[in-house]
Amino acid sequence: MGTPRESRAEQAAEVVDRLEREYPDSTISLRYSNRLELLIAVIxxxxxxxxxxxxxxEHLFETYDGPEDYANAPQEELxxxxxSITYYNSKAEYIRESCRMIVEExxxxxxxxxxxxxxxPGVGRKTANVVLQHxxxxxxxxxxxxxxxxxxRRLGLTEEEYPERIEADLVEVVPEDYWQQFTHLCIDHGRAVCTARNPDCSDCVLADVCPSEKGDGEVDLASGEPW
Known part of the structure; x- marks a missing residue:
């Protein structure tokens, strides 16, 4: 079992330092060429x-240009x-209505x-943060x-369940200069090692500072959270 840092702030600083060395080129993986494309990609x-x-x-951005194109597109066509996207009907409506507001307001x-x-429509704090940052x-x-x-949650930086409360905890302990990069580092590590099911604790650069680390790498499979 890993030993937690003396405080969440120290833990966060250690996590950022180690993950930054592990993933030096960590950045957003969505492809876009302007703010509108970024907004749509994040939605x-x-x-x-x-x-x-x-x-x-890749095809969508060649078919539609500015916000007027999306706003005026028939719902069924868009x-x-x-x-091939999950919840494509709802997301098409969000994009159309968001673009209408962008044009009109x-x-x-x-x-x-x-x-x-x-x-x-369809833009919560997570999406807004991405658009603001990038x-x-x-x-x-x-x-x-x-x-x-x-x-x-696994690293002991928060015990909250909901994203906005988790964010409130994180901004208190993650160094402000790393607020943007922290997300990309977590994404890279979450994909490569600290997966929802069967995380590879034996090959994790955070194992010795992670309160959820187990010798057999076991994590509660029902929730993807630590035991």
Whole structure:
């Protein structure tokens, strides 16, 4: 069993330091060329792999240009163009309505504030944080996706269940200069080692500082959380 750091802040700093050495090129994996494409890609990425989203948007971004194109597209047509994405009907509606609001209320530009972004259909704090960080170079918080949720709980950085509460805990302990990078490091490590089921604790650079580490690598398979 790993030994926790003296405090969550010290634990967070150690986690960031080790993961940064392990994944020096960690960054966002979604492909986009402008803020609108980023917004759409992140909306599509909910409960869907980045690889699948990138495969779908390669064609999508060639078919549709500005927000007017999406706003004016028939619902059935746009949904058909997204039919390999999870919940494609709902996501098509979110994209159409968000783009309509961008055209009518934001002069065709993707908003640059948390409040304005989260007013868009299908855009929660997680999506807004990604767009702010990578589209506007504004870092207001930490993106909490499934990997960040899983790792931060296993590593003892939070005991919260819900993303917004997890984010509130993390911004208190993760060095502010690493708020953006923390997410990418967790994603890379969550994919490679600290998977939801059968994490490879024996080959984990965090094993000796992880309170959830077990010699046999066992984790509660029902929830993907530590025992």
């Amino acid at each position: 599509l990425s909910a409960q869907c792999t980045d690889e699948r989203v990138n495969a779908e948007t 949904a058909e163009d997204l039919n 934001h002069d065709g530009e993707v908003p640059d504030t948390m409040d304005e972004l989260t007013d868009l 589209g506007h170079d504004v870092v207001e918080g930490i993106v909490v996706d499934t990997h960040v949720r899983r790792l931060s």
